Amino acid sequence: MVKNDTSDARLLQLPKVDLHVHLDGSVKPATVLELARRQGIALPADTAEGLLPYMQVSDDCESLTEYLSKFQFVLRFMQQAEAIERIAYELVEQAAQENVIYIEVRFGPHLHTQEGLLVEQAIEAALAGLARGEAEFGVVARLIVISMRHESEVVNAPVVAAAIRYRDAGVVAVDLAGDEAGFPASLFRGLFAPAKAADMPITIHAGEAAGAANIEEAIEHLGAKRLGHGVRLKEDGEVFRIVKNRGIPLEMCPISNMQTKAVSGWGVYPLRDYLRQGLKVTINTDNRTVSDSTLTKEYALLMAHCGLTIEEIARTVQFSVEAAFVDETARAALMAKLEQACRELGIALQA
Ligand SMILES: O=c1[nH]cnc2c1ncn2[C@H]1C[C@H](O)[C@@H](CO)O1
Numbered sequence: 447m448v449k450n451d452t453s454d455a456r457l458l459q460l461p462k463v464d465l466h467v468h469l470d471g472s473v474k475p476a477t478v479l480e481l482a483r484r485q486g487i488a489l490p491a492d493t494a495e496g497l498l499p500y501m502q503v504s505d506d507c508e509s510l511t512e513y514l515s516k517f518q519f520v521l522r523f524m525q526q527a528e529a530i531e532r533i534a535y536e537l538v539e540q541a542a543q544e545n546v547i548y549i550e551v552r553f554g555p556h557l558h559t560q561e562g563l564l565v566e567q568a569i570e571a572a573l574a575g576l577a578r579g580e581a582e583f584g585v586v587a588r589l590i591v592i593s594m595r596h597e598s599e600v601v602n603a604p605v606v607a608a609a610i611r612y613r614d615a616g617v618v619a620v621d622l623a624g625d626e627a628g629f630p631a632s633l634f635r636g637l638f639a640p641a642k643a644a645d646m647p648i649t650i651h652a653g654e655a656a657g658a659a660n661i662e663e664a665i666e667h668l669g670a671k672r673l674g675h676g677v678r679l680k681e682d683g684e685v686f687r688i689v690k691n692r693g694i695p696l697e698m699c700p701i702s703n704m705q706t707k708a709v710s711g712w713g714v715y716p717l718r719d720y721l722r723q724g725l726k727v728t729i730n731t732d733n734r735t736v737s738d739s740t741l742t743k744e745y746a747l748l749m750a751h752c753g754l755t756i757e758e759i760a761r762t763v764q765f766s767v768e769a770a771f772v773d774e775t776a777r778a779a780l781m782a783k784l785e786q787a788c789r790e791l792g793i794a795l796q797a
């Protein structure tokens with residue numbers, strides 16, 4: 447059994463970077479209790495523990511589609527600016543508790559407009575919560591704006607446009623998430639063209655619930671600079687070479703990948719092979735509540751099940767710093783923090 451508190455205490459102390467974490471998948475159950483009371487919404491349970499079955503997937507989750515069904519419950523409580531601000535702030539707080547030094551939080555602003563909030567207001571609320579968290583906890587926190595695959599171009603185009611307008615205010619990239627098997631990347635070439643034209647970084651969920659063709663499409667036609675998951679890259683040698691030769695980072699999320707059945711188990715999880723074959727692999731949580739994840743836990747599971755060393759874990763954090771959507775001054779500061787801590791912890795980093 448691998449415990450949440452890992453056997454190597456250095457894992458908790460290691461400075462971390464979370465490049466792929468969804469806001470609505472990382473809401474604390476205790477916060478839902480309070481928001482429901484304040485918003486006058488009835489709940490199916492009256493304790494944080496009792497809410498978990500509604501907010502977390504179980505081990506017998508069969509697919510990404512089933513995994514995605516968990517988000518409906520929590521989105522009901524995230525329709526007001528105040529709630530979004532608080533949840534963003536609390537996500538930075540959760541990250542700080544395990545020594546995350548940089549976090550890119552992602553959310554789909556249109557999902558928060560069911561009660562009249564504007565996309566812009568949702569973005570501003572998330573940015574305000576991240577800024578408050580950054581000021582209080584010292585974790586540099588930025589926002590990625592998501593378009594959802596099941597939404598029409600009429601809904602998604604203004605989301606991408608808004609993301610571009612908020613670029614200087616803390617939105618660092620745009621993303622495409624949701625049902626990958628039902629909505630291939632090729633449907634979204636037009637959607638991301640304005641982001642490409644504005645030189646706004648693009649990351650795309652690809653190769654999670656569908657094959658490597660989506661990865662190729664995301665890179666060649668949507669303009670992806672990073673890939674969400676990319677687990678199924680190994681299915682196509684040519685696409686593998688494209689990702690490797692261009693140094694495109696993979697935002698892998700191991701626990702989530704097990705739950706959505708992107709792979710059939712830890713024994714065939716390709717992360718270590720990808721790393722040893724020279725891919726820029728990063729390790730992320732995806733959804734801290736839905737997946738019951740922390741980075742510390744992801745690292746411990748990878749060491750236990752896939753044989754990663756703590757040096758390899760630190761190497762992935764280095765890749766995360768290199769892949770972060772920040773300016774070079776901020777990147778250098780993050781790298782210096784990581785290097786200093788690794789020296790103190792006795793973890794050898796690659797030069
Ligand atoms: O792992 C994922 N793959 C695809 N879509 C996802 C994943 N995790 C969360 N989402 C979706 C559900 C959320 O409501 C949405 C915005 O965060 O993004």
Ligand SMILES: [Zn+2]
Binds near residue numbers: 466
């Ligand atoms: Zn994701």
